[in-house]
Amino acid sequence: MKISDIILIFFFVLLPYAFADLKVGFYGRSCPSAETIVRRAVQRRFKRDRAITADLLQMHFHDCFVRGCDGSLLIDPSRGRGSEKQAGPNVNLDGFDLIDEIKSVLEKACPSTVSCADIVTLATRDAVALAGGPRYNVPTGRRDGLVSNPNEVNLPGPSLSVTHAFQSFREKGFLLQEMVTLLGAHTVGFTHCSLVQSRLSSFGNRDPTMDLALDAKLGRICGSTRRPARNDPQIVLDQNTSFVFDNEYYRQIGNKRGVLHIDQQLALDASTRRTVAGFAANGESFKRSFASAMIKMGSLDVLVGNAGEIRKNCRVFNNH
Structure with missing residues (x-):
């Protein structure tokens, strides 16, 4: 076993x-x-x-x-x-x-x-x-x-370093590996150009940790400093299997194709890169870890018993 x-x-x-x-x-x-x-x-x-x-x-x-x-x-x-x-x-x-x-x-x-x-x-x-x-x-x-x-x-932002992002997760009781696991949800995630522009050469901010082909692709979607795209376009975080929940996210960031700064840093930081490589090589291991981390997250500071209420309408408190 x-x-x-x-x-x-x-x-x-x-x-x-x-x-x-x-x-x-x-x-x-x-x-x-x-x-x-x-x-x-x-x-x-x-x-x-x-x-x-x-x-x-x-x-x-x-x-x-x-x-x-x-x-x-x-x-x-x-x-x-x-x-x-x-x-x-x-x-x-x-x-x-x-x-x-x-x-x-x-x-x-x-x-x-x-x-x-x-x-x-x-x-x-x-x-x-x-x-x-x-x-x-x-x-x-x-x-x-x-x-x-x-x-x-x-909430921890997408431009944080691994160290600073982990501070937020650690305060919630998560281990570093669990943070890497939960960020694997980005395998079906998306963001907007406004959160990526700071890494793109078309905006004068060439990030050497980003694959050149991805930089060019995102530049075509997001535009440039002189002519930014309208309406802040949406970008998928997994450029390969965008709507499939798999371990492709970890393979992508291992090849410098992380869209968000924090994603790419997971594959580069000494404290997390081994976990990233392990999940990239073993999708089933990632899925098992993800299930455990999600169950743990779902237990954070829950209200039970007679605490709180059972809303009749999720958008308003019962005593509105």
Whole structure:
């Protein structure tokens, strides 16, 4: 048996203890059809829009890293009250309409039972599997938060060094290898030209760590200092298998084809390059590690028991 397999088994043996307040199959009695409803809705969306995997992964990450996985990101701003959606890192997020669709069906099947936080977690898990990623069970039982403050949004940015990015992950209890693993979600991710221009020669900022062909390609998409592209075009982070959840991301950054600065630095930094090379060589190892890291992320500072609430509408607090 491989060491990685032993570690994974050890992780799942300890899972009931690590996440004692959450439970796989939490809705088994209160709403037996809950996970089926979520899965079918995600399947329908995925058939017409494969980018939904990236949308949900980004939504899940941005929610869990601020106040924990409590659905606070889903709240709409209202008169006199801001929300996390207004913060810079969240203004381009998509996929909220899918969460609304799922919640609407669940409210008819099981009123005031399934939290919005659990919907995001389950939908993300299902979208990853549909894209070719790992299939894994996630414990549920989260409740929805009662605060959504744009001033609390402080996410690690794409221009950070490995050291500075890890500071944010370490504060959440993640190991360095888990950060490298979670950033592997970029295998189906995307960004915008405004976050890449600082690395492109067409904007006078030639980054020697970027492959010349990729630099030229991105320059054609994003334009130049004198004539930047309109509407801040979207760029896929995996230039090969853009909508497939595989280990191609690690192969790409190993060949200097990382689109974002932090992606490329993972393959260059002495503390992370061996993990990158290992995942590039073994896709199954990456997928197993990713499943474990996602389950751990989904447990961050969750509200359980009588804390928080079960929202009837994911966009507003029940007492709005």
